[in-house]
Amino acid sequence: MGTLSLNDCKEVRIPAPWGHISGRWYGNRRDRPILAIHGWLDNLGTFDRLIPLLPDYIGILCIDLPGHGRSSHLPPGMHYSIYEFVYIIPRVMHEYGWKKVSLLGHSLGGIISFFYAGLAPHTVDMVISLDILLSNPLRDAELSIKKVAQAMEKHLIEEDRRDEASLHEPPSYTLSELCKALAEGSMNSVTPELAKHLLYRQVTKSELYPDRFYFSRDGRIKFYHTIHTERGLAAELARRIGRKPYLIIKGSKSPYVGVECEEPMSILGQNNPHFEFYEVPGGTHHVHLHAAEECARYIVPFIQHHRPPVLTSWSLTGKDLEPSSKEENRSCYSKL
Structure with missing residues (x-):
């Protein structure tokens, strides 16, 4: 085997x-x-x-x-x-x-x-x-309520952003920039070198700019x-x-x-x-x-x-x- x-x-x-x-x-x-x-x-x-x-x-x-x-x-x-x-x-x-x-x-x-x-x-x-x-x-009840309220507000903002994205292509970046962004977003749990394993399924190639990409995952999942x-x-x-x-x-x-x-x-x-x-x-x-x-x-x-x-x-x-x-x-x- x-x-x-x-x-x-x-x-x-x-x-x-x-x-x-x-x-x-x-x-x-x-x-x-x-x-x-x-x-x-x-x-x-x-x-x-x-x-x-x-x-x-x-x-x-x-x-x-x-x-x-x-x-x-x-x-x-x-x-x-x-x-x-x-x-x-x-x-x-x-x-x-x-x-x-x-x-x-x-x-x-x-x-x-x-x-x-x-x-x-x-x-x-x-x-x-x-x-x-x-x-x-979250042991702090006040903080817990505050986080849920913030997520609710940001979720609604993200929905408006989705409507806008359906009319215009979202901001796009180079793969190197996206690797760095993903690493920073993971608190460097995913290094820029390892980010490629995640990026290939969650970005779309820009139709406006060669060699640039944008995130295609649903932005609302950030506020689940x-x-x-x-x-x-x-x-x-x-x-x-x-x-x-x-x-x-x-x-x-x-x-x-x-x-x-x-x-x-x-x-x-x-x-x-x-x-x-x-x-x-x-x-x-x-x-x-x-x-x-x-x-x-x-x-x-x-x-x-x-x-x-x-x-x-x-x-x-x-x-x-x-x-x-x-x-x-x-x-x-x-x-x-």
């Missing part, structure tokens, strides 16, 4: 009432894959450095959340929230007829995975969470409504998840797996030989991008233990089965 290739993938479009959910299905397309969900303002390109390190007998279906990457934006007048994002998991399951789901999530994708696993634990067989478990609570999980709710969700295989990888320089996670993590690990937690030294929030090899050291054996090879999906001689279509196997990993 070898490792997955970024060139061995199939572009998918999962229908939704508002349009479609875009994705890429890497590797094995005969068996149920692992469903990979990216973080806030990112897209499926966030897994580009991790995918080639994972075992090739498994399939990985990476999706762009609504408003992100190449997925459809929600209709005008609608508001993004974590509630809508959680519903994406059963929608994908329904599309492919899955009874169970294996989840790999980073940041927002990890929060979505935690909530879904707590809501429907009977449908989840394992979770891999990258530098997150749940959203950090998250869930600041109360301790009691987080604990109950963790109890409902029970003894499911659960892997959490934290970047040592990241603040996202802090004291608020101690109780639910303790519950997840209680009498649970399938719970694992590791910290990657020097890792920032996008630990799977800049420290992909270190993350794979923990992810690969976890996958092999909880999603071992199915004899029908690989050969005893070590040779992979031929894909059903050579056309599917041609490179779908095109850069700008």
Whole structure:
């Protein structure tokens, strides 16, 4: 058995009432894959450095959340929230007829995975969470109210901006400028050198200026409504998840797996030989991008233990089965 290739993938479009959910299905397309969900303002390109390190007998279906990457934006007048994002998991399951789901999530994708696993634990067989478990609570009630009010106002401003953009092309920039902007927006969790993995799915080439691009993701996602999980709710969700295989990888320089996670993590690990937690030294929030090899050291054996090879999906001689279509196997990993 070898490792997955970024060139061995199939572009998918999962229908939704508002349009479609875009994705890429890497590797094995005969068996149920692992469903990979990216973080806030990112897209499926966030897994580009991790995918080639994972075992090739498994399939990985990476999706762009609504408003992100190449997925459809929600209709005008609608508001993004974590509630809508959680519903994406059963929608994908329904599309492919899955009874169970294996989840790999980073940041927002990890929060979505935690909530879904707590809501429907009977449908989840394992979770891999990258530098997150749940959203950090805002302990100051006044500050919390102020932030929600500001987001509401900015959301309305963004809708007006969308109307304007439908008449005129948005401001465009060079790829170098966009890489720097993305790095700054991530607090340098994504370096300018790594930004290319995210940019190719969230920018559009300018029709007015050669060699310039503009962001094509939905600006309203910057003001989505998250869930600041109360301790009691987080604990109950963790109890409902029970003894499911659960892997959490934290970047040592990241603040996202802090004291608020101690109780639910303790519950997840209680009498649970399938719970694992590791910290990657020097890792920032996008630990799977800049420290992909270190993350794979923990992810690969976890996958092999909880999603071992199915004899029908690989050969005893070590040779992979031929894909059903050579056309599917041609490179779908095109850069700008």
